[in-house]
Structure formats: structure tokens, C-alpha cells
Amino acid sequence: MTIQFRNYTKQPGITEDYHKVRNFFIRLGYAEFTYTRWDWMATHGYLDRSSVGKIGIWEDDEQIVGVATFDCQLGDAFCLTLPKYDFLKEEMLLYTKDNLSSKGEFGVIVVDTDLKFQDTAASLGFCATHEKESDAIFYLDKTSTEYDLPEGFHITTMKETFDLCQYLSVLWKGFNHELNGEGEFEFTKEKECLCKEEMIRPNVDLNLKVAAVAPDGNFAAYCGMWYDPEVGYAVIEPVATDPKYRKMGLGKAVVLEGIKRVGELGAKTALVGSSQQFYYSIGLRPFRTSTIWRKK
DSSP: OOEEEEEOOSOOSSOHHHHHHHHHHHHHOSOSSOHHHHHHHHTOTTOOGGGGGGOEEEEETTEEEEEEEEESEEEEEEEEEOGGGGGGHHHHHHHHHHHSOBTTBOEEEEETTOHHHHHHHHHTTEEEEEEEEEEEEEETTTSOOOOOOOTTOEEEETTTOOOHHHHHHHHHHHTTTTTTTOOSOOOOHHHHHHHHHHHSSTTOOGGGEEEEEOTTSOEEEEEEEEEOTTTOEEEEEEEEEOGGGTTSSHHHHHHHHHHHHHHHTTOSEEEESOOOHHHHHTTOEEEEEEEEEEEO
């Protein structure tokens, strides 16, 4: 066993290194940072593209066995290894502290059941905080995916209705940007180009990007679904409902429609990075939690 360290390519986007790291996440299976999170990050408009070269890679016989990464922006880090290489995590934590911090701010995400990594973090002067990451799970063999739509609404997908303006608009409104005083949504050429990068790339199935359409033709709710048969589980991200259409069952409808579609492709479970009551109320269950550890 000869472990070699190297940095990820400085070039953002869909590169040879993108595929190599994605294959690592596929082999890793479920973890606090999933293959879908990597896909989401790789072409996301919020990605700090100048910092992708700081991502750390550990290889054994030219095969990636460990990755130290951030999620879109520097500040909080993930140290992930294949099971028999968890001895690398101390080295990885030291690397991330020195290279993935942001203006002196740094935290590392540690799974609450990973007692060995907790010991490592504590020995290096880190302590747990109240900051949490939570995953919930939907079991397709235990919970129904049936739902009702209000009269006049219908379901579409980005495959059937490839409308980037509607997609971005429902996310802008659904994540309360207008309610928070950030102004009305504006669709620009720059936003369109960035959104195309997110949508038109490898490993995207536009039939799994589900929207509920209002009688006036606007997207009222949206759910993005991610699925790779090599891993076997799907991921829900993002979910948003226009505030004027809330409390109508539309968020539930798009999520359950997405779950039903991945089930037809072979998925047995679907995960979401959330502990919101909304997900529990439509059939998801608590699954796993992680804690952000920071320097004392």
C-alpha cells in the first residue's frame, strides 16, 4: 500500500478529475457527502471555481481512496475515505484546516456515529457545535407515493418543459428571496448560461426534474431528483414552492412524483439532506445526523 496525495485539477466543470472523484463517491456509497452532492456542486453557479484546485485527493495504486472537499464555498470541509482507509482522516483534517478555511473560519463535518473520527478531531483541538446536518429517508416498499393535485394543476418535467426561466423563478420565490426583500426575480443571459451548465451535463435525467404547473402556466412547485443505479439510492434536491401556492399539497406532489419515478428505475430508497417536518409529514423518516466541529 503506497498512498499518494495530490490536488484536484484547478479547472472547474466536467473534467477527467470530476469523473474520477465521482467514481470514488459511487464506490463509497451513502456518506455525509454523496455522489449527488458532488454532481450538484461541480457545475453550480455558486461554486467557488477559483478554489477547486484546493480539493485534496489521496490515491492508492492510482485509485482514489480519500477526498477532502468543501461544498461550493470554502469554510466547512468533508473528509471521506473508503472504509479501510479511515486512518487517513487525521492527515485529511490537518490538510483541510490549512487549505479549505475561509477568512479564518473553518469547520469539519463529522458523522455522529463515527466515534474514531470524533476522537481524532478532539485530539486536534476541535469540539462539537450545535450545528447539524441531517438526512431523512423514504423507503419505497413501506410508504405510498400517492398524492392529489388541486384542480387545474398538472405535473411536468424539465424534459417535457425545458424552461430555465420558470425553473429559476420558482426556486427564487420558493426559497423566499422575494419575501426577504431581495426583489423580484430577474432572468438574465448570465443566469441562463449558468443554469444550462447545471442542467445540461453528464449524469442528469431531466425526466426526474419535476414541477407542478399552475393554471396560468407558471411553475408553482419544483423537486429535483437524482438517481444512479450503481449506487441504488436516490437523492431529493432541491425542493421549492412559490409562497402563493403553499398549503395546497404541491410540494408533497412533486416530491412523491419524483420518488415514484426513481422507484420505477429501481431505487429502493430516497434521501434528503433535511430534518424539516415537511419531509417527515409526507413519509420520510430520520436517518442520520452529522455535527460541525470547530476549533475551541
